[in-house]
Structure formats: structure tokens, C-alpha cells
Amino acid sequence: MTDLTSLTIAEAREGLASKSFTAAELTDAHLAAIEAARVLNAYVLETPDRAREMARAADAKIAKGEGGPLAGIPLGIKDLFATRDIRTTACSKILGNFIPPYESTVTSQLWRDGAVLLGKLNNDEFAMGSSNETSCFGPVTNPWRREGSNTTLVPGGSSGGSASAVAALLCMGATATDTGGSIRQPAAFTATVGIKPTYGRCSRWGIVAFASSLDQAGPIARTTRDAAILMRSMAGHDPKDTTSVDIAVPDYEAAIGKSVKGMKIGIPKEYRLDGMPAEIEKLWSEGAQWLKAAGAELVEVSLPHTKYALPAYYIVAPAEASSNLARYDGVRYGLREPAKNIIEMYEDTRADGFGDEVRRRVLIGTYVLSAGYYDAYYLRAQKVRTLIKKDFEDCFAKGVNAILTPATPSAAFGIGEKGGADPVEMYLNDIFTVTVNMAGLPGIAVPAGKDTQGLPLGLQLIGRPFDEETLFSLGEVIERAAGRFTAPRWW
Amino acid sequence: MTAAAAPHKLIKRATGDWEVVIGMEIHAQVTSNAKLFSGASTAFGGEPNSHVSLVDAAMPGMLPVINEECVRQAVRTGLGLNAKINLRSVFDRKNYFYPDLPQGYQISQYKSPIVGEGEVSLELDGGRSVTIGIERLHLEQDAGKLLHDQSPTMTYVDLNRSGVALMEIVSKPDIRDAEQAKAYVTKLRSILRYLGTCDGDMEKGSLRADVNVSVRRHGETALGTRCEIKNMNSVNFIGQAIEYEARRQIEIIEDGGSIDQETRLFDPDKGETRSMRSKEEAHDYRYFPDPDLLPLEFSQAFVDDLKAQLPELPDEKKSRFITGFGLSSYDASVLVAERESAEFYETVLSGLADKTRDGKLAANWVINELFGRLNKEGVAIAASPVSAQQLAAIVGLIGEGTISGKIAKDLFEIVWQEGGDPRALVEARGMKQVTDLGAIEKVVDDIIAANPDKVEQAKAKPAALQWFVGQVMKSSGGKANPKAVNELLKSKLGV
Numbered sequence: 011m012t013d014l015t016s017l018t019i020a021e022a023r024e025g026l027a028s029k030s031f032t033a034a035e036l037t038d039a040h041l042a043a044i045e046a047a048r049v050l051n052a053y054v055l056e057t058p059d060r061a062r063e064m065a066r067a068a069d070a071k072i073a074k075g076e077g078g079p080l081a082g083i084p085l086g087i088k089d090l091f092a093t094r095d096i097r098t099t100a101c102s103k104i105l106g107n108f109i110p111p112y113e114s115t116v117t118s119q120l121w122r123d124g125a126v127l128l129g130k131l132n133n134d135e136f137a138m139g140s141s142n143e144t145s146c147f148g149p150v151t152n153p154w155r156r157e158g159s160n161t162t163l164v165p166g167g168s169s170g171g172s173a174s175a176v177a178a179l180l181c182m183g184a185t186a187t188d189t190g191g192s193i194r195q196p197a198a199f200t201a202t203v204g205i206k207p208t209y210g211r212c213s214r215w216g217i218v219a220f221a222s223s224l225d226q227a228g229p230i231a232r233t234t235r236d237a238a239i240l241m242r243s244m245a246g247h248d249p250k251d252t253t254s255v256d257i258a259v260p261d262y263e264a265a266i267g268k269s270v271k272g273m274k275i276g277i278p279k280e281y282r283l284d285g286m287p288a289e290i291e292k293l294w295s296e297g298a299q300w301l302k303a304a305g306a307e308l309v310e311v312s313l314p315h316t317k318y319a320l321p322a323y324y325i326v327a328p329a330e331a332s333s334n335l336a337r338y339d340g341v342r343y344g345l346r347e348p349a350k351n352i353i354e355m356y357e358d359t360r361a362d363g364f365g366d367e368v369r370r371r372v373l374i375g376t377y378v379l380s381a382g383y384y385d386a387y388y389l390r391a392q393k394v395r396t397l398i399k400k401d402f403e404d405c406f407a408k409g410v411n412a413i414l415t416p417a418t419p420s421a422a423f424g425i426g427e428k429g430g431a432d433p434v435e436m437y438l439n440d441i442f443t444v445t446v447n448m449a450g451l452p453g454i455a456v457p458a459g460k461d462t463q464g465l466p467l468g469l470q471l472i473g474r475p476f477d478e479e480t481l482f483s484l485g486e487v488i489e490r491a492a493g494r495f496t497a498p499r500w501w
Numbered sequence: 502m503t504a505a506a507a508p509h510k511l512i513k514r515a516t517g518d519w520e521v522v523i524g525m526e527i528h529a530q531v532t533s534n535a536k537l538f539s540g541a542s543t544a545f546g547g548e549p550n551s552h553v554s555l556v557d558a559a560m561p562g563m564l565p566v567i568n569e570e571c572v573r574q575a576v577r578t579g580l581g582l583n584a585k586i587n588l589r590s591v592f593d594r595k596n597y598f599y600p601d602l603p604q605g606y607q608i609s610q611y612k613s614p615i616v617g618e619g620e621v622s623l624e625l626d627g628g629r630s631v632t633i634g635i636e637r638l639h640l641e642q643d644a645g646k647l648l649h650d651q652s653p654t655m656t657y658v659d660l661n662r663s664g665v666a667l668m669e670i671v672s673k674p675d676i677r678d679a680e681q682a683k684a685y686v687t688k689l690r691s692i693l694r695y696l697g698t699c700d701g702d703m704e705k706g707s708l709r710a711d712v713n714v715s716v717r718r719h720g721e722t723a724l725g726t727r728c729e730i731k732n733m734n735s736v737n738f739i740g741q742a743i744e745y746e747a748r749r750q751i752e753i754i755e756d757g758g759s760i761d762q763e764t765r766l767f768d769p770d771k772g773e774t775r776s777m778r779s780k781e782e783a784h785d786y787r788y789f790p791d792p793d794l795l796p797l798e799f800s801q802a803f804v805d806d807l808k809a810q811l812p813e814l815p816d817e818k819k820s821r822f823i824t825g826f827g828l829s830s831y832d833a834s835v836l837v838a839e840r841e842s843a844e845f846y847e848t849v850l851s852g853l854a855d856k857t858r859d860g861k862l863a864a865n866w867v868i869n870e871l872f873g874r875l876n877k878e879g880v881a882i883a884a885s886p887v888s889a890q891q892l893a894a895i896v897g898l899i900g901e902g903t904i905s906g907k908i909a910k911d912l913f914e915i916v917w918q919e920g921g922d923p924r925a926l927v928e929a930r931g932m933k934q935v936t937d938l939g940a941i942e943k944v945v946d947d948i949i950a951a952n953p954d955k956v957e958q959a960k961a962k963p964a965a966l967q968w969f970v971g972q973v974m975k976s977s978g979g980k981a982n983p984k985a986v987n988e989l990l991k992s993k994l995g996v
Contacts, residue, residue: 091562092561092562100561112560114562222792223792249566250566252565252566252795333594333605333787333789336605337559339598339605341600341603379788384789388789
């Protein structure tokens with residue numbers, strides 16, 4: 011029997027249906043893989059008992075012909091998603107041993123469709139970071155290494171645990187969230203497929219909030235087809251989240267293999283940065299040529315406000331975060347540092363409970379919302395946001411179906427290599443991805459090649475609102491042309 | 502008309518006349534079954550933390566969903582205040598840390614409230630009236646409650662109120678003295694209760710006022726520095742606090758000092774206000790639009806529909822009482838002041854065979870006999886031993902001439918004590934007014950025959966006729982119809 015963990019979701023679905031193996035066997039294979047890969051620190055909580063129980067239930071349903079679209083598929087869940095009766099921490103010390111009495115809408119839809127929970131995945135604390143180094147559980151290791159090097163690399167962030175686990179075959183797919191690039195950047199760093207859907211496509215209910223107007227859940231998987239399969243279960247309107255949109259969820263998988271002939275692909279000139287590595291430049295034009303070869307038309311487009319996106323993002327996101335994180339005050343749940351009065355209790359709890367990066371962003375956010383600074387920072391950033399949105403609207407109004415860009419300005423870097431002296435160095439990782447969150451658009455990262463050191467690189471496709479299907483169709487064209495990338499196992 | 506043009510009380514001092522300028526922020530708890538952004542119950546008096554949803558406790562990942570009934574209530578209230586309804590409004594976060602505020606922010610409306618400018622007209626003693634401008638009304642969440650008396654070392658938090666919907670109704674600084682301020686709160690409370698949008702129960706904290714007070718020399722137009730007296734939950738205390746605060750401020754200025762803008766608390770035991778926190782200590786609330794909530798938008802048709810179903814409000818009811826039944830402005834005001842008394846009067850009216858004839862009489866009976874008695878005995882109108890139907894029957898009996906006003910008072914007493922159908926009681930106990938001319942004539946003749954000297958007096962001086970009327974009424978046990986007696990005497994004596 012081939013290693014069950016190397017199957018795609020689509021393949022496993024076939025195998026389960028044809029009774030080649032059981033969900034219990036599939037889950038056990040993954041539990042064993044997880045155990046053997048603890049060095050990667052991808053999981054912050056393993057739930058083998060729950061996993062086996064859910065797998066048995068899936069087998070019973072499959073036997074009765076009642077298996078859902080994800081029956082028996084073992085998944086990892088980013089620790090930002092509340093899982094009922096299972097510790098949920100957002101990888102922050104401040105949540106301590108928090109066990110929610112509720113299940114996030116997105117994960118409950120996965121369980122409804124038969125998926126199996128393997129455990130909770132590591133992430134940057136409160137999803138704040140681009141390298142998964144800010145987690146209170148320590149950094150995650152990327153299964154990918156530079157050729158001939160033992161240097162430990164980051165998997166990107168904030169969904170570093172999700173990307174690492176999917177790439178290292180520790181789950182068949184994972185949930186992730188993306189506020190400024192947290193799905194697409196780690197996907198690009200690990201040769202996995204990650205899609206951030208349109209804002210409002212997935213419910214945010216039960217997902218620990220970072221920046222409410224930017225946060226969106228999405229899957230990380232090994233293929234575009236698998237990402238499409240997961241998306242269908244994760245998406246949908248939720249009356250408990252008034253920013254979720256009541257639009258029918260299409261069969262995303264049907265978009266895989268659909269012709270892209272005649273589609274107009276925008277190549278934004280503003281994404282050609284000074285000093286951009288030649289290999290990124292090369293990858294980008296290669297990707298464009300693959301799409302052209304599949305019948306798409308390439309057009310140069312302009313997104314003139316791109317250069318303001320990152321600074322504006324680092325005002326809007328911390329502003330919302332400073333308010334969203336106010337509830338972690340030591341009063342009702344999570345960490346409490348006893349003190350002699352309430353003010354000191356707040357101060358001690360929050361100083362001890364939040365890591366450096368979270369504290370930095372809470373401070374920035376508090377500052378930009380303060381009386382006298384609000385207009386100069388927050389209000390101005392919102393205006394920039396409107397302009398960024400309009401850039402894209404103008405582009406799509408000219409008939410452009412999707413925009414192709416690099417996913418990241420570089421391949422994965424070493425742990426401790428970036429941002430130590432200047433946090434902006436780390437923030438620059440999101441330069442190609444934040445615009446998409448600011449505009450609320452869907453964006454997909456697909457593996458497209460390797461750099462000279464043998465590290466994976468990804469391309470990003472940005473779509474029209476609620477047109478994730480086009481992204482899956484185009485993404486699969488690139489995937490087919492570029493081939494599959496599997497991290498050599500060294501652990 | 503603005504309040505400045507209306508007559509109001511100035512504070513006379515050796516240094517000249519001073520004017521008080523008052524603006525109020527009323528927090529009115531919205532009458533609704535569920536909270537503003539969660540499905541938890543709003544019932545008062547539950548066990549601590551028994552009406553708390555995951556949203557109210559601000560658990561990670563929880564999101565607010567607007568309760569449409571609260572929106573309807575705010576719009577109804579806006580319409581009742583003749584205010585502009587904003588078809589688009591925005592919820593903002595007001596950020597501050599306090600253990601009774603689980604989210605670390607209150608969801609409120611800052612720059613774009615649901616209701617804009619409106620007005621409330623007040624009737625003051627002596628028939629004066631004044632219109633107070635409404636600046637805005639917005640929806641916001643209430644906070645929880647801290648319990649300091651449960652443990653010697655710890656403070657407990659009860660989140661039952663956390664997230665309950667409040668309407669903050671902000672007046673313009675149009676109020677000029679304590680009397681107007683009290684009348685304003687009373688009137689606003691009455692409007693809210695008519696609308697059914699707030700129960701107005703100040704003791705339970707359903708209606709609280711923050712009172713902004715400043716003073717200036719009479720004739721000045723610029724506003725003085727204000728102090729805000731927080732969380733007042735009694736109309737009388739509001740009056741006392743304003744009187745105290747105005748004098749305090751005047752004395753400071755007269756002594757050459759200046760007023761510090763600050764928040765103050767009223768101590769009802771000492772009858773004084775004292776400083777709570779200064780402007781420097783004031784929070785920077787870092788308001789910004791709540792990214793969890795889309796702007797609140799509804800159509801004009803939604804507003805029109807609510808408007809069409811609005812109940813009759815005190816001002817309209819009052820003018821209908823005056824024009825329809827000839828009530829005095831004062832009587833009409835008394836009846837409409839409370840929704841319950843107006844409803845009682847309306848029920849009496851509906852029990853009358855001839856409303857136009859007896860409407861005014863009914864008002865007198867409701868106000869003087871019934872309310873007088875209820876007040877005296879300390880009984881609430883809802884528990885009145887005499888029902889509106891019974892009172893209507895008594896008034897009807899007077900109006901149609903079956904009983905006299907004097908007998909009616911006896912009848913009222915019987916109904917109050919024993920109950921029963923007034924009409925049946927009149928029959929059973931022989932209380933009917935005698936209108937039979939034959940029977941009255943016999944009595945009149947007897948009295949004339951027995952008092953020849955009085956007859957002479959009456960002939961010389963017709964005012965002396967009243968002595969005969971009294972005698973006849975007396976010997977008929979009050980049942981003779983006074984009008985018939987009068988006419989009969991006049992013809993017999995030829996006066």
C-alpha cells in the first residue's frame with residue numbers, strides 16, 4: 011500500500027469510496043506522520059482520540075452511503091478557529107488553556123461534511139506575523155530546506171503551521187486565515203496552494219479576530235482541486251456574521267480544468283519592484299506565458315496606489331487589532347496576573363500575556379486611533395483603501411478577469427533571519443498580498459517553480475469579487491505547467 | 502422657538518442676574534425581549550450572569566448581529582420626537598477598559614446616529630410653554646454591573662445588563678432652569694412610555710440622565726464652561742442637583758475663579774455635587790467604525806410603515822381632549838401626563854352614552870374624585886377599586902339626571918368600598934333623583950305653608966329663594982332634582 015498521507019484529497023475520496031482503505035486507516039497514517047514530525051512544531055495540539063472517533067463515524071457513514079463531500083478526510087485546523095471542547099489559543103499565552111464551548115462556523119461546516127480533526131495548527135500569535143515566529147508555542151519549521159543546507163527555514167505566516175503540515179503530509183488539507191497574506195505567503199513558501207476568498211465568502215464567526223475588516227478564512231491544500239474541494243465546504247452565508255454575504259456557494263471543483271481561453275490576465279506594472287530578484291521576475295513571466303499558452307490574453311494594467319497599500323495596511327490592521335484584543339483583559343477567561351488593583355491586573359496580564367509583535371501592533375493601533383492622530387492616520391488610511399479598491403475596480407471594468415503577480419518578494423528565509431532589528435523588513439513580505447485584503451478580493455497562491463537554492467516560489471492570481479472559480483481554473487493551468495513540488499523528507 | 506426666548510428663572514445675586522444653561526443626555530433602555538447585538542434576554546432581576554450569551558461575554562471570535570426590534574424602537578422614538586430619521590447610520594466602537602465592559606469597547610453610534618434633530622415641547626406652570634431641541638438619538642450597548650459587596654477582597658461582575666440596548670437622547674443646551682429640566686425629563690419619559698419604546702422606570706435604571714450645567718451672566722450669549730452631572734435617576738434629584746450646581750458655579754466665578762470642565766456626581770443625602778474626574782482624566786475613547794457591523798441602512802418605506810402605526814402621543818391626545826370634550830388645558834395635561842391615566846380616561850369615555858355631554862364631567866370625576874382618592878390611599882391606577890366602566894356608569898347617571906352630584910359621591914363611596922354595578926345600586930338603594938313634579942310639589946307646598954315669614958322675605962329679595970331650595974332638598978333626602986325645585990318655587994312664589 012502506498013503511503014496514504016501522500017494522497018491528495020481527491021485521490022483519498024476515490025480510495026474511500028472504492029473501499030481501498032478506511033477513514034480510520036487514513037487517519038492513523040496521518041497520526042503516525044504527525045508523531046514522527048514533531049520537530050516541525052506544526053501542531054500545537056494533537057487530538058488523536060477525537061480524530062479516531064470522527065474517522066470511525068465517517069467509515070460508518072461511508073458504509074451506509076451517507077458520507078459527505080469530505081467524509082473521512084483528515085484535516086488540521088489553525089489554532090485561530092474555535093473548536094468546541096478543544097483548547098483554542100490563537101497561539102497566545104494570554105488565552106492560556108482556553109477551551110471554547112462553541113465551534114467556529116467554518117469548522118462546523120467541515121465536520122458537517124465528514125472531515126476528521128487531527129489537531130490544532132501553529133500560527134503567529136493572533137495571526138500577527140509573516141514567519142510563524144511570534145507563536146507562544148515557538149516557531150514552525152518549513153519542511154523545505156535549501157539544497158545542501160541544514161538551515162532551518164520559516165514556513166511563512168501567519169498560517170505557518172497549516173502550510174508546513176500540508177507540505178509535510180501531516181494532514182490532507184488545513185484551514186487557515188489571511189489578513190494581509192497569511193494564507194498565500196506561507197503557501198508560496200511551502201509549495202502548497204492557498205486561497206484567500208473574497209471578504210464575506212466565509213463566516214468569521216468563531217475565528218479569533220485580528221483585523222475584522224480584513225480577516226478571511228480559506229484553505230491550504232496540496233493541489234488547486236483539493237483547495238476547491240475544501241472551499242466548497244468552508245464557504246457560505248452565516249447569519250451570525252453580518253459581513254458574510256448571502257451568495258450561493260458554487261461547485262468550485264467544477265472550475266478545475268475549465269478552459270481559460272479568451273480570459274484577460276492583467277499584469278500590473280507597479281508590482282515590478284526595484285531590486286526584485288531576477289528569479290522572481292523570471293517566474294512571473296513564465297507563469298504569464300503558461301496562461302497565454304492556455305489561450306488567455308495578457309494585458310499590462312496599472313494599479314497606481316499599490317505603493318501605499320502596505321503603509322495603509324499597517325495602520326488599519328493594528329487599529330482594528332488594538333480594539334479586537336481589548337477583550338483579553340484577564341477578567342473572564344485566559345491568563346490573569348493577580349495584582350493589587352484592576353489597573354495593575356490589566357497591565358500585568360497584558361504585558362505578560364501578549365508577545366512583542368502583538369504588543370507592538372496594539373500600541374501602533376492605539377496610537378493611530380488616538381484623538382488628534384485619527385484623521386492623519388486612520389482616516390487617511392481608509393481613504394487610501396478606497397483608492398486601492400478603485401484601482402482594481404477600474405482594472406476589472408476594462409474586462410480583466412484576473413491579475414497575475416508574484417506571491418512573495420523572496421523564497422522562505424531562515425528562522426531569526428528577518429525583522430529582528432527592523433520589523434518593517436518582515437512586513438515587506440506581504441507587499442504583494444496586502445492589496446488584495448485591502449480591496450476585499452479573492453487571491454490564490456499556487457506553486458510555480460523553485461529558486462536557485464531549490465526553494466519553492468509561488469505566483470498569485472487576484473480575482474473579481476466572488477469569482478474564486480476563475481482563480482481555480484487559472485491556478486490549475488499554472489499548477490499543471492509547473493508540476494508538483496514535494497519537500498524531501500529529512501525529519 | 503428657542504428656550505432662550507421663553508420666560509425662565511434667573512438667579513438673582515448681588516452681582517446681577519445669572520442664567521443657567523442646561524443640556525441633557527438621557528439614557529433610555531429600549532423595550533425589547535433581546536439585547537442589541539445578541540439573543541440573550543433583557544429581563545430585569547435574573548440571577549447574576551443568567552442572561553449572558555457568548556457575544557455578551559465577549560468570547561473570542563464572537564460577532565454582534567443587530568436586533569431589528571431595537572432599530573424599530575429607535576425609529577419610533579425618533580418619530581415621536583418629531584426628529585429626522587437617518588436612513589443610514591453607523592455603529593462605532595468606544596474603546597475603554599473596565600471590568601463591566603467585556604469587549605473592551607462599547608458599540609455605540611458616534612458620527613452618524615440613527616436619529617437626528619428633533620424637538621419636545623414642554624408645558625410649564627402658568628400656561629407657559631417652551632420647546633427644547635433634540636440634537637440626536639443613537640443606539641448603544643449598556644455595560645454590566647460590578648458587585649462590590651459579595652466578597653471582602655474581590656469585586657464580582659454581573660453581565661446580565663451587558664449588551665442591553667440603550668437609546669441615548671441628547672438635547673440641545675436649550676434648558677434654562679431646574680423646572681424646565683424636570684419638565685423635560687418628565688415629558689420625554691411620557692413620550693417614551695406612550696410609544697412603548699422604554700418603560701421609563703427610573704428606579705430600575707431604565708431611564709438615567711447625565712445633566713450638563715453651565716452658567717453665564719444674563720444677556721451673555723457665549724456658553725460658560727460646563728460640568729456634567731452623571732447618572733441621575735430621579736426627577737427631583739435632577740432639580741436639586743441643578744440648583745446646587747448652578748449656585749456652586751456662580752459663587753466660583755463671583756470669587757474670581759473659573760469653572761473646570763469635569764464630571765460630577767450628585768449626593769442626594771448631602772444635596773450636593775462633587776467632582777468625579779476632571780477633563781484631564783477624561784478617556785480618549787478612540788472611536789472608530791465597528792468593522793464587525795455594516796452600516797445600518799433601511800428604506801423610507803420602513804420608516805413610513807412605523808409612522809403609520811405610531812400610537813397617539815401626549816400632545817395630540819391633549820388637544821383632542823380639549824377640542825373634543827371641552828377640557829381645560831390643565832385638566833387635559835393632568836390626564837395625558839401618564840399613559841395609564843390617559844388610558845383610564847379614554848376607557849371611561851368609551852363607556853359613556855353621550856361623550857360630548859359628559860366628557861368634561863368625566864374628566865372632573867377622574868381627576869378629582871378618583872385620582873384624589875387613589876393618591877390619598879396610595880393605590881396605583883391599575884389597582885383602582887373603581888373601574889373605568891363603573892366610573893363611566895356613575896358619570897352617565899349624573900349626566901342623564903338620574904342622580905345628583907351629591908348622591909353620586911355617596912354612590913362612588915359604595916362602589917369603592919363594596920363594588921357593584923352603579924346603575925343597579927341606584928335602583929336597589931333608592932338613590933334616584935326625584936323628578937316627579939307631583940311629589941316635589943307636595944313638599945314645596947308644605948314648606949311654603951309652614952313658613953309665611955320666609956315667603957315674604959323671598960318675595961322682597963329673590964336671593965332668599967335659596968333657603969327654600971335647601972329645605973326642599975333636605976326633606977327629599979337630596980333626591981329632588983334641584984333644577985325642578987327651583988322652577989317650581991319661582992312659579993309658586995311668583996318671583
